[in-house]
Structures are given as C-alpha cells and as structure tokens.
Amino acid sequence: MKLSNRRVPALAAMTLVTALSLTACGGDDGGSGGEGGGGESAGAGVTMLPKNLGNPYFDASATGATRASEEFGGSFEIVGPDTATPDAQVPFINTAAQQGVDSLVVSANDPTAICDALEEASSAGTKVVTFDSDTDPECRDLFISQADAEGIATSQVDLIAEQIGGAGEVAILSAAANATNQNTWIELMQEYAASEYPDIEIVDVVYGNDDDQTSFDQTAALLQSYPDLAGIISPTTVGIAAAARYLSTSDAQGEVALTGLGTPNQMREYVEDGTVQSFALWNPEELGYLAAYAADALVSEEITGEEGDSFSAGDLGDYEVGADGVVVLGDPTVFDESNIDDFDF
Structure with missing residues (x-):
C-alpha cells in the first residue's frame, strides 16, 4: 500500500x-x-x-x-x-x-x-x-x-527504497523489544522487503526503548557497525527524531537515508536541512x-x-x-x- x-x-x-x-x-x-x-x-x-x-x-x-x-x-x-x-x-x-x-x-x-x-x-x-x-x-x-499494520510496514519499506534507489543495507531502529505494534510492523517489513526489494538487505534491528539518548546512541552504533549502511527505518517518533539529530551533525548526513514514523513538529528542521527527505505518520x-x-x-x-x-x-x-x-x-x-x-x- x-x-x-x-x-x-x-x-x-x-x-x-x-x-x-x-x-x-x-x-x-x-x-x-x-x-x-x-x-x-x-x-x-x-x-x-x-x-x-x-x-x-x-x-x-x-x-x-x-x-x-x-x-x-x-x-x-x-x-x-x-x-x-x-x-x-x-x-x-x-x-x-x-x-x-x-x-x-x-x-x-x-x-x-x-x-x-x-x-x-x-x-x-x-x-x-x-x-x-x-x-x-x-x-x-x-x-x-x-x-492497517501491513500498510504501515509496506509504506516504510517503500519510502526507504525510493530514497536509496531500491538497493543497499538498511537497519531498523525500533522502540522496545516487546512493543506489540513495533514487532508486528518489523516482521511485515522484513517479509515485504525480501519479496519486493531483493537488493535491499535488512542487516539489523536495534532498540532505543523510546528513549532519546538510547536511540541516539543506537544510531551511532549502527553507523559504526555497518559502514556501508544506506538507510535507517525508525517506526517510532522518539527514535526517528533522535536518529535525525545524530545524522544532522555527522558525516552521514545526506549519505544515509532516514525514514520512519514522526511528527511534523519534531521533524521539520531535519527536512529543512536535508537530513530527512520524507517520513510518515497518522x-x-x-x-x-x-x-x-x-x-x-x-x-x-x-x-x-x-x-x-x-x-x-x-x-x-x-x-x-x-x-x-x-x-x-x-x-x-x-x-x-x-x-x-x-x-x-
């Protein structure tokens, strides 16, 4: 969808x-x-x-x-x-x-x-x-x-695929490891990416526990662990804002794509400075x-x-x-x- x-x-x-x-x-x-x-x-x-x-x-x-x-x-x-x-x-x-x-x-x-x-x-x-x-x-x-859970999941993958040209390594920065909605979306993302975007590899799923600093630190760790990382999906408003904050002041700004679920007021400055191209939310x-x-x-x-x-x-x-x-x-x-x-x- x-x-x-x-x-x-x-x-x-x-x-x-x-x-x-x-x-x-x-x-x-x-x-x-x-x-x-x-x-x-x-x-x-x-x-x-x-x-x-x-x-x-x-x-x-x-x-x-x-x-x-x-x-x-x-x-x-x-x-x-x-x-x-x-x-x-x-x-x-x-x-x-x-x-x-x-x-x-x-x-x-x-x-x-x-x-x-x-x-x-x-x-x-x-x-x-x-x-x-x-x-x-x-x-x-x-x-x-x-x-709809499937619609959320497929849209997140479609957004990152569009931004990285349909190929590359992608990581997911989630909320808590036991969050019902996050886990459902992630499972559907993995299935959809495997079937529709064979050149995209989801290399890792990490958890920021809906905490700003933890999510910020997890973003830094992902970039260190995966030097060829092309994009990050963060289907949590805390996570996407923290990841954008990290990317906006790093060498990865404009090189590593970021999308996910965020509020306009949180993300406006990162869209304006080019850190983020697009994201979604109800x-x-x-x-x-x-x-x-x-x-x-x-x-x-x-x-x-x-x-x-x-x-x-x-x-x-x-x-x-x-x-x-x-x-x-x-x-x-x-x-x-x-x-x-x-x-x-």
Missing part, C-alpha cells in the same frame, strides 16, 4: 493536563501521573495510560482525547510512568481499578504482561480500550489501531480523539465491542468495529518539504 500525500487537518490544540505524581500507587515505581477535569459529567470519565509520559506523540494523543472528552461532556486525565516498561504501567492500572474509573485508554508496553491488571480493572467495571500498541485481544474491549491527536470517543461509546453501552458495532466519533464521523475488536483510524500521511508546513502537531 502506498501512502497518500493527502492533508489531514490537525485537531485544534488543547491545553494538556498537568503531570502529577500518582502517589496512590505506593512504593517507588519511577512514574508520575497527571489529571484533568473531574466531578459529575454526562459523558464517560477517560483515563489515558500511554507507554510513558513526556513523549510528544502521546502528548498529541492526549490533546485529542481532551478535546473529545469536552465534546461529549466527560472528564479526562492522563497518568503514566516515566519509563516505557510494562512493569511500570501495572501500578497505574491497579490504581485506576481501585478508583473505579469509567474507562482506561492504554498504549501497551507489552501484549501480555499487563493483562492480569487489565482483567482486574475490567472485572471492577472499567472499560478497557487500547490504542497505538495493543494487548492480547482478550485483555481489552477495543483496540484503536492507527492504521495524526496522533486524531488517534487519541477516536480512542476517547470509543471509550465513551463503551461506557454508555452504545456498543459492546462486538464486530459490526458502530459509533459516532465527533468530527471524525462514524466508525465500525472490525474483527477482534479492532477499529482502524485510517491511512497515514507522508510528510516532505512540500507539505510539512501545513501541519502543526
């Missing part, structure tokens, strides 16, 4: 909720949380648990969820750890269950490690929606997928917006999460639940020098 260059309007910017310590968790989990609206409301209370706080991608998702919650008359809060590990997410899930929150919107750091905690929350009456990165299907009510604000509306539809019993259920998601229109409780946001957008200034997220 080739990506389109269509413009996807960014959702209006909203003030993000302030990150606060989630002291109710007890112990030293190395995390912090935040809170937004509260009190009685007509709509659902939505608690968002991203992989980690301080990540621009999830900040944008929270902006979208905040707007959605205001539209349907609900409340919103964001909580989460500072580090992207499944163990760090569990205390926040447990606390949410103890507090009896209406819904949890979770980007999972592991497909199975947080399942027990989510099942306990569900048993307590909390509706569980995953977004961005899924759990095993039995651990949640719905998964809000940013785009609108993370819209992803958070859709996830919040899905949570509200579950809480209000407009839907149950069964295949064929449909619900309205405000400005985004109507959506239908697919197999295994998956709702797909839509196609991502390719960003390059011709359109990057049209976006602000």
